[in-house]
Amino acid sequence: MAYKTIYPYTNEVLKEFDNHTDADLEAALAAGHALYKKWRAEGGLEERKGQLHKVAELLRRDVDKYAEVMTKDMGKLFTEAKGEVELCAAIADYFADKAEEFLKPRELEAVHGEGYYIKQAVGVLFMVEPWNFPFYQIMRVFAPNFMIGNPTVLKHASICPASAQAFEELVKEAGAPAGSFKNLFLTYGQVSKAIADPRIQGVALTGSERGGASIAAEAGANLKKSALELGGNDAFLILEDADFELLKDTIFFARLYNAGQVCTSSKRFIVVGEENYRKFVDMVVETFKTAKWGDPMKAETTLAPLSSAAAKEEVLGQIKLAVDNGARVAYGNQEIDHPGNFVMPTVLTDISKDNPIYNTEIFGPVASIYKVDTEEEAIALANDSSYGLGGTVFSSDPERVARVAAQIETGMTFVNSGWASHPELPFGGIKNSGYGRELSHLGFDAFVNEHLVFTPKG
Numbered sequence: 001m002a003y004k005t006i007y008p009y010t011n012e013v014l015k016e017f018d019n020h021t022d023a024d025l026e027a028a029l030a031a032g033h034a035l036y037k038k039w040r041a042e043g044g045l046e047e048r049k050g051q052l053h054k055v056a057e058l059l060r061r062d063v064d065k066y067a068e069v070m071t072k073d074m075g076k077l078f079t080e081a082k083g084e085v086e087l088c089a090a091i092a093d094y095f096a097d098k099a100e101e102f103l104k105p106r107e108l109e110a111v112h113g114e115g116y117y118i119k120q121a122v123g124v125l126f127m128v129e130p131w132n133f134p135f136y137q138i139m140r141v142f143a144p145n146f147m148i149g150n151p152t153v154l155k156h157a158s159i160c161p162a163s164a165q166a167f168e169e170l171v172k173e174a175g176a177p178a179g180s181f182k183n184l185f186l187t188y189g190q191v192s193k194a195i196a197d198p199r200i201q202g203v204a205l206t207g208s209e210r211g212g213a214s215i216a217a218e219a220g221a222n223l224k225k226s227a228l229e230l231g232g233n234d235a236f237l238i239l240e241d242a243d244f245e246l247l248k249d250t251i252f253f254a255r256l257y258n259a260g261q262v263c264t265s266s267k268r269f270i271v272v273g274e275e276n277y278r279k280f281v282d283m284v285v286e287t288f289k290t291a292k293w294g295d296p297m298k299a300e301t302t303l304a305p306l307s308s309a310a311a312k313e314e315v316l317g318q319i320k321l322a323v324d325n326g327a328r329v330a331y332g333n334q335e336i337d338h339p340g341n342f343v344m345p346t347v348l349t350d351i352s353k354d355n356p357i358y359n360t361e362i363f364g365p366v367a368s369i370y371k372v373d374t375e376e377e378a379i380a381l382a383n384d385s386s387y388g389l390g391g392t393v394f395s396s397d398p399e400r401v402a403r404v405a406a407q408i409e410t411g412m413t414f415v416n417s418g419w420a421s422h423p424e425l426p427f428g429g430i431k432n433s434g435y436g437r438e439l440s441h442l443g444f445d446a447f448v449n450e451h452l453v454f455t456p457k458g
């Protein structure tokens with residue numbers, strides 16, 4: 001069975017899940033499509049608002065239950081998992097409250113006649129999601145589309161099946177009608193079949209470039225709209241006038257949250273000036289030394305195991321590749337003697353442009369630090385990447401921050417802070433980090449039919 005909960009702290013198989021059959025897929029598509037038609041004919045926005053608020057209420061009521069499911073699936077710290085559940089509740093409340101306003105018809109300039117457009121559902125959507133935020137990734141697509149009236153079908157990562165199942169049970173418990181949201185344990189072949197089905201009207205994927213390219217190709221071949229949230233190699237610029245006290249409080253979260261397995265983790269730290277560079281390397285080393293790896297269920301643990309044995313091997317392989325090609329290890333890269341998938345926080349410096357790791361996302365607790373002489377060089381280095389997801393600028397001068405941020409080729413810039421995600425902030429990237437946005441009013445519109453109604457003059 002491909003779908004298994006293997007606890008990353010012990011590598012024990014806790015539960016295996018049977019794959020769904022083609023008949024299950026057919027039933028999910030039929031139920032979703034019938035519900036789309038019903039919602040289209042009858043409306044139902046008020047009912048859905050109540051049901052989505054109920055989802056939020058249940059998440060808050062059973063926060064520990066849902067958090068533990070995620071910790072057991074992919075190893076994240078229980079404390080961080082609880083934060084994820086709270087964020088999911090906030091996203092559900094946000095879209096429940098905002099949908100009516102977001103769905104209002106929009107008047108158009110009356111040049112050639114009277115025109116407006118209405119915003120309508122398009123049909124059943126298919127989502128493919130990754131394991132690093134097992135609930136949040138689903139919620140980003142489910143909540144807005146539930147309010148719009150687009151039912152959703154999920155294929156979650158094979159290593160977090162219990163989370164996928166728990167999300168489905170949550171939606172059901174909140175009273176959402178059958179067909180609103182369906183989790184299916186599918187093969188890649190069945191995913192292709194679903195995407196080709198005429199009842200599916202859009203595809204959202206969060207994951208790797210490889211997964212994204214493959215799903216986008218299937219969507220394109222079947223003329224389905226797609227939205228892709230892919231990886232990142234986010235730059236964190238430390239300009240000469242950066243506040244080092246603030247930096248000190250930012251580094252741990254920016255790189256080690258979720259054991260570094262965050263698409264918008266700060267992965268490349270770029271420091272302007274020799275003196276600041278040395279000071280910063282020491283600061284990161286001292287910060288990484290404080291990480292306490294251990295039982296993810298315990299509150300005192302601050303570094304979780306990676307999500308799978310394969311993920312650990314991949315990150316260790318990437319560190320080796322970097323070092324074999326001339327990178328220096330300023331801290332870390334030692335084995336942690338434990339059956340769990342722990343990787344010691346590691347600081348790499350002296351990565352040259354021809355090092356194969358230079359343009360590679362490291363999805364684990366590894367910081368790469370670069371030294372440059374000027375702000376212009378910092379911007380050029382930040383932009384010398386095939387990715388463009390997020391990034392950070394640290395400077396005490398707000399005008400300088402705005403100028404530098406505008407020059408970075410990325411989808412999101414965070415100022416004097418690490419990455420963040422809130423319901424009202426659009427989330428997404430450019431270049432190989434994907435296209436489209438999730439969350440906020442922009443994410444709400446991702447799968448909306450902007451339907452023109454026009455009466456010409458004369």
Ligand code: NAP
Pocket residue numbers: 128129130131132133155156157158159187188191206207208209210211212214215228229230231232262263264361363389428433434
């Ligand atoms: P992945 O291998 O692409 O997997 C993501 C999802 O896609 C999983 O459900 C996976 O299923 C599925 N999948 C992959 N290839 C598929 C195919 N050909 N057909 C059908 N389904 C397919 O990604 P990952 O390595 O697990 O996730 C980490 C990546 O996600 C990182 O690069 C990270 O930066 C990125 N990410 C991006 C964002 C964002 O918002 N931009 C957020 C979080 C993570 P299986 O598990 O069954 O293989």
